[in-house]
Amino acid sequence: REGSVKYLFAFDEARMLVGKKGGSKIAEKNSPFYYILRALILLPEGSGIFAVFTDTHSNISNFSPTSYLDPSKRVAGEGYQLFAPFYLLDTMDMNVKFKEVMTLKESEDPQHFFQYGRPLWGALLMPSSDTKGMKSERIIELAMDKLIGGQFFGLWKKNVHIGILDTLAILGPRLCIEIAPQSSYAPDLIANNMRLCISVLEDHKYVVTSMSTEPVLAEASARIMNDSDISLTKLINQLSEALKKGVVDAGYRGELTARLLLLNAWDCCIKKKILDEKKKKTNDSKNYFRFVTLEEFLKSLLADNVYEKIKNRLEET
Incomplete structure (x- = not known):
């Protein structure tokens, strides 16, 4: 209702309120977010106090935990349940001019394929009234950095020990990898590695994810896969580990292997x-x-x- 919100607490960069990635359960429980949530729960109903937590790199499972990880929420009753997270934003391909008919050669132009996927890529490429557009090469480098969690790829590749999470992030835009919704990797890939959240089940135990068909991210993925400092063998070994752990679906009759062979031939x-x-x-x-x-x-x-x-x-x- 109009005027019902008297005080609004807005927490931007909210990931700073939760425990560090890989930290102990005790550290996570003693995080600022844990105590802020408890304080908000104790506020009287109808007080007109509302809190918003926003972050471009936040992990959904941190701010909207499952019931068994947050038992006191069940005691508070329906009136104090966390709001469902906003995750399904219809902004993909919004800059594409679908009526244009192009030749194959013309489709290679960054001015064309940068319009697909997130509007970020096209916006960075096109100059505005007060800024110059970024060069396509720099945007692809930015996409490479974002795929590996926002780190500078030039330094990351020299020191990294590639694990399952890195592998799923790098191969995701090209290999059509299906991540198990119950996997702990799913929310991490959404938070840090450009993967999209398609659905969050009511119990918050399952997060359905996907990787959109974005040419810019596919290009970034291809360059990482074929970088002289990145071992394709190591990536495949980590992907194999993910399969053994049930994190990734192999597909019907080895579809994942077929995709890898076709991609390697293309590259x-x-x-x-x-x-x-x-x-x-x-x-x-x-x-x-x-x-x-x-x-x-x-x-x-x-x-x-x-x-x-x-x-x-x-x-x-």
């Missing part, structure tokens, strides 16, 4: 094109987001003797 094909263009000085683009012919892709995917067997069929078509 080998693109790296060859980049190297050839560099030698000929015809193009200085580092982008993996570009088109290739079917012939080029199959040459990269198949062994030479296998490709020779189907080569004539390709020429016929």
Whole structure:
């Protein structure tokens, strides 16, 4: 009702109120958020006092815990339940001009594919009245930093021991990985690694996540995967561990393995094109987001003797 809110407490960068990631349960229980929540619960109903916790990197499970982790909430009764978190925001692809028809070559232009996904990418690329637009290369570097949790990739890759969380974050935009909703990795990937929250069940035990089809993040993922300091073997080993722990769904009849093989063939094909263009000085683009012919892709995917067997069929078509 109008005028019903008399005092509004707004806590921005609210992640600072909770225990540090990986901290002990005692430390988390003694966090400022724990005591703020207890104080808010004790306020009389109808007092007109409301609190909002906002953060772009917050973990949903920290601020909207499951009942068994927050037992006193059950005692307080329905009137003191936490509000459901805001998570389903319809802002994807809002800058795309769907009526435009482009050639494959034109679709490689950052001015086009940066419009897909989150509006952030297109907004950074386009100049406004008071600021210049960022260069596409810098935006991709920013996306790489965001994928690994907001760290500077150039330093991160020199010192990191790649774990399951890093692997899921890096491979996610390209590999269509399904994360188990009950996994502890799901809320962490939302909070720190650009994964989207699709749904939070009422008991808050399950968080359904997804990775949108964003060309910018896919490009960032491709560059990380093919960086000389990043071992694809280590990424695959960590992905295998995630499969064993039930964190990731392997897909029907090994779909995940098939995707990896196809992606690797694509990357080998693109790296060859980049190297050839560099030698000929015809193009200085580092982008993996570009088109290739079917012939080029199959040459990269198949062994030479296998490709020779189907080569004539390709020429016929």
